[in-house]
Amino acid sequence: MHIGTSINESAVISAKAGAAISNGAMLAAAMGSTGTVAPVGTAGAEAVGVIIPETDAAVAAGDDVTVQVKDIGLWIVGAAVNAGAMLMSDANGKAVTATAGKFILAQALEAATAANQVIHVQIIKAGYVNPAS
Numbered sequence: 001m002h003i004g005t006s007i008n009e010s011a012v013i014s015a016k017a018g019a020a021i022s023n024g025a026m027l028a029a030a031m032g033s034t035g036t037v038a039p040v041g042t043a044g045a046e047a048v049g050v051i052i053p054e055t056d057a058a059v060a061a062g063d064d065v066t067v068q069v070k071d072i073g074l075w076i077v078g079a080a081v082n083a084g085a086m087l088m089s090d091a092n093g094k095a096v097t098a099t100a101g102k103f104i105l106a107q108a109l110e111a112a113t114a115a116n117q118v119i120h121v122q123i124i125k126a127g128y129v130n131p132a133s
Contacts, residue, residue, distance in 0.1 A: 027093030039093035044102025
């Protein structure tokens with residue numbers, strides 16, 4: 001008997017905010033052990049995706065947050081990055097060039113010349129940068 005498919009092909013997920021989020025749009029999101037999300041707070045930490053641009057400026061704890069987990073999206077940078085660079089989150093959830101031992105969330109599809117610019121990225125979750133790189 002065919003009931004349907006359990007595969008969700010959506011590029012986004014909806015999760016509850018683990019705490020209040022202020023100005024979280026286009027920041028990397030980490031998922032907690034209970035399935036809640038919050039902006040990444042440690043540079044190079046694992047991230048599940050990027051909070052979508054349409055997110056309200058103030059999100060209360062327990063409210064729904066939409067996070068893009070794959071495909072091409074928008075991410076605000078914390079510093080200048082080159083097109084093609086592998087990206088990790090800084091301690092504020094912004095995109096920066098990935099460094100040794102840190103989690104690669106995305107690849108830059110365009111360059112940014114300064115912090116706080118918004119760029120297109122391919123969310124790839126490529127694991128950790130080789131320490132010898």
